[in-house]
Amino acid sequence: MPEIYDTSEPDARAAGIAAAVAALSRGESVGMPTETVYGLAADACNADAVAAVFAAKDRPRFNPLIVHVASPDAARAVAALADPASRLAAAFWPGALTLVAPKRLEAAISDLVTAGLDTVAVRVPSHPVAHELLAAFGRPVAAPSANRSGHVSATTAAHVIADLGDAVSVVLDAGPTPIGVESTVVGFAGDEATLLRAGGIPRADVERVLGRRLLAPVVDPGAPLAPGMLPSHYAPAARLRLAATEVGPGEALLAFGPTLPIGAENAVETVNLSPSGDVGEAATRFFAALRRLDRAAETIAVAPIPDEGLGEAINDRLRRAAAPRG
Ligand code: TXA
Ligand code: MG
Numbered sequence: 001m002p003e004i005y006d007t008s009e010p011d012a013r014a015a016g017i018a019a020a021v022a023a024l025s026r027g028e029s030v031g032m033p034t035e036t037v038y039g040l041a042a043d044a045c046n047a048d049a050v051a052a053v054f055a056a057k058d059r060p061r062f063n064p065l066i067v068h069v070a071s072p073d074a075a076r077a078v079a080a081l082a083d084p085a086s087r088l089a090a091a092f093w094p095g096a097l098t099l100v101a102p103k104r105l106e107a108a109i110s111d112l113v114t115a116g117l118d119t120v121a122v123r124v125p126s127h128p129v130a131h132e133l134l135a136a137f138g139r140p141v142a143a144p145s146a147n148r149s150g151h152v153s154a155t156t157a158a159h160v161i162a163d164l165g166d167a168v169s170v171v172l173d174a175g176p177t178p179i180g181v182e183s184t185v186v187g188f189a190g191d192e193a194t195l196l197r198a199g200g201i202p203r204a205d206v207e208r209v210l211g212r213r214l215l216a217p218v219v220d221p222g223a224p225l226a227p228g229m230l231p232s233h234y235a236p237a238a239r240l241r242l243a244a245t246e247v248g249p250g251e252a253l254l255a256f257g258p259t260l261p262i263g264a265e266n267a268v269e270t271v272n273l274s275p276s277g278d279v280g281e282a283a284t285r286f287f288a289a290l291r292r293l294d295r296a297a298e299t300i301a302v303a304p305i306p307d308e309g310l311g312e313a314i315n316d317r318l319r320r321a322a323a324p325r326g
Helices: 010-025 047-057 072-078 085-092 128-137 157-167 203-210 279-294 311-322
Strands: 003-006 030-032 039-043 066-068 097-102 119-123 170-173 184-189 192-197 239-241 252-255 270-272 299-302
Touching: 003 010, 010 030, 010 039, 010 128, 010 170, 030 128, 030 157, 039 047, 039 066, 039 128, 039 157, 047 157, 072 085, 072 119, 085 097, 085 184, 085 203, 157 170, 157 279, 184 203, 192 203, 239 311, 252 279, 270 279, 279 299, 279 311
Parallel strands: 003 170, 030 170, 066 119, 097 184, 239 299, 252 270, 252 299
Antiparallel strands: 030 039, 097 119, 184 192
């Protein structure tokens, strides 16, 4: 079992950061809170440490990881950020935006992190505990979401321990993550920006700074998709029935907004992501709600959620969670 530090308590926080830095330096993994979800953090320049992260998650080696750093300058040392990437960095860092840009070889990021690609995904988290850890460690940290590969992401320390407890040395418990869905991932082809994954920064905010639309990714039929883009991902054990307007016998209900589906009173268990219909509030509750309803029923009826703001990220996760498993 990992050492767990409650970062709301100043002494425990200082001790936790020191223990986490020591663990990263030894090539071990740390449960790191970020503003989006918890990450499974390892030294991005230590191939053995990165290999252990892939093994702990049971993650396919072809799916590259995000490199986390403490500042935009540190990000520029890892990735070559030309316009418009640098404009997005200036607008959204620190924050829930990941940029995929050409990798700088001198940064010595392990090839495992980038799955051998010549691009690297990089972000500067805004969470104060993540920032403090990254600044204290002083080197780039690779961190996928701290869940088993393909499973529901971790938004609390308890989720990290349930999924990966034996594989992490230290967990920094900063409570539930404030945004609740992963970062928005943007890639570039010349002047064009591509939305590789909807996430914590709404598409419209990115497009406003770009002054143009984000493109849909071009899928190369010959190349394997990154699992964030795989049809089945973020999946609970239960079956999901999307855009449900009524609740069937024995079903659990993932509700949204003030109007409940027909038969909602018969649901074996209900979580309303946001009774007032706020997609941001819904995002903060989303993954924990999936985990809870997964324990209650074999089928989860999911009420329609609008595609605006963080709703796009939630609907993206729901479609993948509902997709046939493969
Ligand atoms: O919010 C987040 O992004 C969280 C926290 C911990 O920072 N991290 C996270 O990591 O969600 P992960 O590994 O679950 O998702 C990383 C995503 C995947 O969809 C991966 O395919 C994509 O980033 N990615 C990483 N490097 C890439 C690259 N060079 N080119 C294209 N996609 C890349
Ligand atoms: Mg993930």
